[in-house]
Amino acid sequence: MTLPLLLATLLVLALAGFFAGRARAVATAGGDARKLHSVPAYHGWFAALAGLVPAGMALLAWRAVAPGQGTWQGFAVLAVAIVGMILAISATRGETRARNRVEGIVKAGLILCSVIAIATTAGIVLSMLFETGQFFSQYSFTRFYFGTVWQPNFRGDSELGILPLLWGTLYISLIALAVAVPVGLFAAVYMSEYASRRFRGFAKPAIEVLAGIPTIVYGLFALITVGPALRDYFAQPLGLGESASSVMTAGLVMGIMIIPFVSSLSDDIINAVPQSLRDGSLGLGATQSETIRQVVLPAALPGIVGAVLLAASRAIGETMIVVLGAGAAAKLSLNPFEAMTTITVKIVSQLTGDTDFAAPETLVAFALGLTLFVVTLGLNILALIVVRKYREEYE
Structure with a gap:
């Protein structure tokens, strides 16, 4: 299974999980969305994210460990996504705090993005420092910074x-x-x-x-x-x-x-x-x-x-x-x-x-x-x- 096809399939599954989670939440409230702790859309988002997040982590991990095993890798990722969404949908109740869970996942994602940005900057600086140290071990510091030729x-x-x-x-x-x-x-x-x-x-x-x-x-x-x-x-x-x-x-x-x-x-x-x-x-x-x-x-x-x-x-x-x-x-x-x-x-x-x-x-x-x-x-x-x-x- 190619990577674009796998990603497209995951998005389709997430969309299906969104609608299924939202419908499940309304059904458990007897059709009255006012009885829910969170609005139905949050229940849908939680179901979708419960499949996408573990599947994405599994995809990254398997790509890093075994990049050549594309077919089995793809089916395994899809299985993780389906299991995650099924568990989230089956656990949906009227009192489920879906909004808090979705906001927690989004907050974790924002923190991860911040860490990636900081780590990237640190990696760039450290790589330059290391290679610059290699240079100054072979060439004089004063000749470099005070040389006019x-x-x-x-x-x-x-x-x-x-x-x-x-x-x-x-x-x-x-x-x-x-x-x-x-x-x-x-x-x-x-x-x-x-x-x-x-x-x-x-x-x-x-x-x-x-x-x-x-x-x-x-x-x-x-x-x-x-x-x-x-x-x-x-x-x-x-x-x-x-x-x-x-x-x-x-x-x-x-x-x-x-x-x-x-x-x-x-x-x-x-x-x-x-x-x-x-x-x-x-x-x-x-x-x-x-x-x-x-x-x-x-x-x-x-x-x-x-x-x-x-x-x-x-x-x-x-x-x-x-x-x-x-x-x-x-x-x-x-x-x-x-x-x-x-x-x-x-x-x-x-x-x-x-x-x-x-x-x-x-x-x-x-x-x-x-x-x-x-x-x-x-x-x-x-x-x-x-x-x-x-x-x-x-x-």
Whole structure:
């Protein structure tokens, strides 16, 4: 029995158990549902879950222990589901606390989902820590974090200094935020405070379309359109470079990509500011612009900081736009019209191809990933401090 067929059969059985459990509950109450402890639907759900939950656990266990025994495995799972539902339906009485049992099962499921999320995060961190430890057992900690040259090779004389990659990551991200934050925030202020309902209904979805465009499309846009334009009209006339791949190219295109993260979230946050604050400010004689600047934006600042943080995290983790727009050169330079690269690009390049996984040139990818994780965590902590400070002032 194939897995899709097995799952479909389980759903059909659960549906049958739902109706049977509900009918059994009404029948035991003499047709008067008011005599039941729980509404009939809860009895139906309990019967369905009494079959699905044990069957699902049995399926996972048998798949892990004996993944190849499909036919007998399928019939055994169906048998567990049928027995569970029959026992639940036969035990149904008017005084059965079906609602409490269903809510208990749902609560257990929610706890399990939380544990899975936490365990997944812990597993990711621990795997990076282990592989990073392997890397630092072969390569100097100080050379990695304070080295200014990135030249990996498999001849034993690699230079794996992270500073050029970290500089490129921060440089491109700062340019992207310099584009996205003002444009996105001003667009949010206009749509929430000045625009008509009709214009807002059109403009907000139009801006959010930018978030749905694949990053490879943005990368091609940077490579074919933005990069050559910046080179021909700015870099070459100013004597700053001859390449279409540059920090400025990637930063501008990435900034366009993350505008919806700032605009849409900030718009929702500004709209959530109580109208009473605006009315009080206007009643004291402030103009609309003064109210926005001195009342609305400070009150919405914690949420706006969160939106900017989300945009920053998106920019730091971007890869495809950097590959096509900024190139792959690891260097320390202030010239925004030179090609540079980021940590994420080098993580991909070090793990791609036929490489020795135990070599430091490959294990360095995990050290880069852990460093990026720590940088992002630091941004989150900083944002929480800012949010807590202003939230206390406006609550």
